[in-house]
Amino acid sequence: MAKESLFEGALRQFNKAADLLKLDGGMREVLSTHKRELTVHFPVKMDDGSVRVFTGYRFQHNITRGPAKGGIRYHPNVSEDEIKTLSFLMTWKCAVAGIPFGGSKGGIKVDPTELSESELERLSRRYFSEISIIVGPTEDVPAPDVNTNGKIMSWFLDTYSMNVGHSTLGIVTGKPLELGGSLGRSEATGRGVSIIANEASKYFLGDEIKGKTVAVQGFGNVGSFTALILEQTYGAKVVAISDITGGYYNPEGINVKEAFDYATANKSLEGYNKAQKITNEELLELDVDVLIPAALERAITAENADKVRAKIIVEAANGPTTPEADEILNSKGIKIVPDFLSNSGGVTVSYFEWVQGLYSYFWDLENVRSALEKIMKGAFKDSVDMLEEQKTDMRTASYMVAINKVATATRLRGIFP
Ligand code: GLU
16 A cells, blocks of 8 residues: 555544534535645756756645745755645644634755755745745745744845845744844744643643653754753753754753753754763653654654653644554553644744734734743643543644634635635
């Protein structure tokens, strides 16, 4: 049997919720079909004078509730299937958080570590010009994702602004502060994951996450801020962290601030010696209260799901659990908070940034943090209410909340003409 694509897997989970909602065939087709799918092949001049052709994507899944919204990633494994799936998830992420956006995603198939700074800039600017035919501040608003950051957002903003003839703050989010970024945006996804992890601990384990053991897989923007905030703000005991160089385990608790500073200074955790070295696989199988996969998709699969011993999984990456693994974990009674709920803090603060840019008035950090907390707690509660009403799993409950919102908006608008 051919391996199920990422999108087929996501659709299977969507359909489980759609069945419970008794969504009719037409509506189901509308909500599971992408609005626009753009693939671009474009040339980039390399520093040695040669030319290379790269492939990029921008997919918009749904724009019923507002402009499309979603990050752009640079990774050698970027594929049409991945971008299609992640743009689909963005629709549900924005809906479950209740922010007025649809879903999109973009990416370039490239290993950015092989490029010089100037090659990276030419690649970014050319890609953004290519997708400019469908993005815009009221059409589709990109943001950082895997291997992209504020510097790349600045080039995107400049490329777009040069073409329209004026600075357009609303074209991207995740910008540097000096260029219309929002306070609290870089930490936002990790802060949101931490808020959700604490809510999940209270709901599923009966108590705050304070003192509970946590393992975080991945130490990029999301994983590092999640570990740091869980330790510093919520008093959790982070016993393991990891990155591409492997896992780092200390049953007494890792000093996350120290590891964070180490990784910032050394660009990875390689050589961090205040913990026992383990593998990424071993980290996923640790006996902890809360496991947080914060790296890439397909970390927990049918092969390792049976070995997972955590009580709760809070998905911080997009798509870290395959549908088969999901079923195994559910049958073991492990509670899973789905990606599009737990990591919606990033796009939520992106929304705040977009709003601030549109009216050119900027909020202070306390304002951003308290507005984020309110949205995350509200989204968690909506899913829990659905969970109790439907007696299903958390992913299906969150899907039901999100699908309901987009289906209702679609019904209210009607079908044109
Ligand atoms: N890339 C992030 C995500 O997957 C943020 C998207 C955004 O801010 O638009 O949620």
